[in-house]
Amino acid sequence: xxxxxxxxxxxxxxxxxxxxxxxxxxxxxxxxxxxxxxxxxxxxxxxxxxxxxxxxxxxxxxxxxxxxxxxxxxxxxxxxxxxxxxxxxxxxxxxxxxxxxxxxxxxxxxxxxxx
Amino acid sequence: xxxxxxxxxxxxxxxxxxxxxxxxxxxxxxxxxxxxxxxxxxxxxxxxxxxxxxxxxxxxxxxxxxxxxxxxxxxxxxxxxxxxxxxxxxxxxxxxxxxxxxxxxxxxxxx
Numbered sequence: 001x002x003x004x005x006x007x008x009x010x011x012x013x014x015x016x017x018x019x020x021x022x023x024x025x026x027x028x029x030x031x032x033x034x035x036x037x038x039x040x041x042x043x044x045x046x047x048x049x050x051x052x053x054x055x056x057x058x059x060x061x062x063x064x065x066x067x068x069x070x071x072x073x074x075x076x077x078x079x080x081x082x083x084x085x086x087x088x089x090x091x092x093x094x095x096x097x098x099x100x101x102x103x104x105x106x107x108x109x110x111x112x113x114x115x
Numbered sequence: 116x117x118x119x120x121x122x123x124x125x126x127x128x129x130x131x132x133x134x135x136x137x138x139x140x141x142x143x144x145x146x147x148x149x150x151x152x153x154x155x156x157x158x159x160x161x162x163x164x165x166x167x168x169x170x171x172x173x174x175x176x177x178x179x180x181x182x183x184x185x186x187x188x189x190x191x192x193x194x195x196x197x198x199x200x201x202x203x204x205x206x207x208x209x210x211x212x213x214x215x216x217x218x219x220x221x222x223x224x225x226x
Contacts, residue, residue, distance in 0.1 A: 033214070041218060042118075042216050042219055043158075043216035043219075048212060058213075091157055093157070102163075104160070104214060106157030108155070108156055108157045109157055
């Protein structure tokens with residue numbers, strides 16, 4: 001596909017369950033980001049992958065959150081033992097990583113609702 | 116401060132100009148960005164400005180940068196109903212690839 005693809009687009013889960021959110025970046029983009037967008041809040045940085053380098057996990061809010069990027073392409077964000085405060089839209093973005101303009105290309109997001 | 120600050124809401128009439136303001140955190144940031152988020156969609160780059168510029172114009176959009184005050188603004192001329200969206204400013208402090216986004220300004224255009 002031409003753009004960043006995220007799935008599922010909507011996920012409703014019960015408190016305490018685990019969820020996995022998937023991101024398929026634009027082919028050839030070496031950088032991949034996860035952000036969280038909560039109602040009335042800005043975009044909160046979660047994690048950043050660049051090529052084969054160790055990811056920057058400094059934005060993950062707790063050890064219930066983890067992310068992987070397999071083969072330098074698809075990424076999965078996993079939230080274990082979900083809590084109601086995890087409800088948000090999770091946005092994935094990719095970029096060339098070394099582009100002069102630094103443009104990020106965003107997916108449409110995965111809306112997570114924890115009951 | 117640590118946060119990129121924006122006012123949360125702006126309402127204008129169709130045909131008027133809109134001005135969205137942003138105060139960013141790091142005066143060394145090389146590029147500053149404006150992203151637009153339409154309902155139910157991800158963010159899309161609208162325009163950007165390099166830090167050695169004071170102003171950039173792109174059709175109906177004018178970006179003004181005041182580095183001394185770390186203030187960035189986006190002016191939309193002849194605002195249309197299709198401009199209704201959330202507008203985010205963003206910066207990348209030097210030495211990092213971590214974009215810092217503002218809280219977003221929700222622009223509502225009244226017909």
